[in-house]
Amino acid sequence: MHLAPFQSDNGASSDPINAHITEGFRKQFSSNGATKLGISPDEIKAQADLIKSVAADIDRMIRLLEDFRGFENDAVKKMIHKANNETYGGEYDLLNENDVDNIVHDLAVSRTEGVYRFHDEEILHDLINKLLEDSITFSNLHTKSEQLASTCCRHISILATT
Incomplete structure (x- = not known):
């Protein structure tokens, strides 16, 4: 399987900011990339x-x-x-x-x-x-x-x- 340059195995290919974030940290950021409190x-x-x-x-x-x-x-x-x-x-x-x-x-x-x-x-x-x-x-x-x-x-x- 060939992945795009910023595509990850966890399906975040449409989001380059979240593409390389591990699953545990993914919930710490909103859709615009700002950190959640x-x-x-x-x-x-x-x-x-x-x-x-x-x-x-x-x-x-x-x-x-x-x-x-x-x-x-x-x-x-x-x-x-x-x-x-x-x-x-x-x-x-x-x-x-x-x-x-x-x-x-x-x-x-x-x-x-x-x-x-x-x-x-x-x-x-x-x-x-x-x-x-x-x-x-x-x-x-x-x-x-x-x-x-x-x-x-x-x-x-x-x-x-x-």
């Missing part, structure tokens, strides 16, 4: 939106942990106040306010700024700081992804006009 700007934007959503979820977790601190603070104060009231002729009339304070002290994990805590404040602080770092990282990644998508759109527009 492996990922579109819209797909990059979709991933950027997903990243933004993850950053928002992390921010929400941080707010919930900080709200927990406030809730715990209020609940402990309310519990101590209620127990102290019961020492005056109530259910705990054999105890005094110092006894209530000693019991809460023994049960609590720590006391920070005059407030008894029933969680490890250092671990919670470290967790919030780590989440803040992650939130910043994801926010930066979102910004860079948005910039990448915009840059791709600009380059595609330029290439389309040339």
